[in-house]
Amino acid sequence: MARSSTTSDVFNAIGDARRREVLDALIEGEKAVGEIVRDLSMSQPQVSKHLRVLSEVGLVRRRAEGRRRLYRLEPARLRPLHEWLAKYEQAWNDRLDRMDDYLQELQQQGERQ
């Protein structure tokens, strides 16, 4: 298991269900750690740990407001995942579209005969 890559790869960073929950919690907007803790009923150390991993891959960004530390989502960093899925879908669709055209062609030939 290449556990060490967790910190460098968006794919791995979201491989953890709890981290995805933390991301989900931030969809509504910027939040302090305490708010995330309350929303998810996770412990503060857990939330902080997940936020650290998510920050390292750039999926969340932190800013300070007085003594509060606020976290917000950087959804653009999910683009590699989005691209992967889009490409997979595209390749399959291209292949099946060609099969579709070919089936139509065969049927038209059949009708002509």
Next chain:
Amino acid sequence: MTPNRHGSAVIEFPNDLEIVLTREFDAPIELVFDVLTKPEHVRKWFAPYGEEVKVCSIDLRVGGDYHIVFMTDDGTECSFRGTYLEVEPPTRTVQTWLFDGWPGVEAVESTELHEARGVTKLTHRLAFRDKAGRDHMYKTDGLDASYDNVEDLLRSLHQALSPGAQGEGPAIG
């Protein structure tokens, strides 16, 4: 003339080990089955982006082997092979699935067809033997993300993303 169904494949990731794709075709089930299993037909559509299919041998019977090779534009050979486990024309085949690019990854592929009112629905399922195998689809190691969760997440964040595709894609077979 019915409108074409281009781009309508639905891809799902029902669990950690499987990828399931469904798609409908306006053709009778026997013809779709032939197009999926006869080499002279498979050559016409197998390569995902229309690359040249160099090898296409299919011995369609239980215990029979298939081997299909296509060449990508940059000269990389993509070779898929396996052995038929079940052959039930015109509704179903089950076969092992090995991609030479991913040594050690084993999957069982099944193709099921169902016809209703002249429309044939294809359900294509790729079940990896273990999670490490399916994770190859991501081209990263040690991943334990589950695709369906990824999909949900992407959906909820979709407005902030724009589609686009660069770089090397996943193997399609």
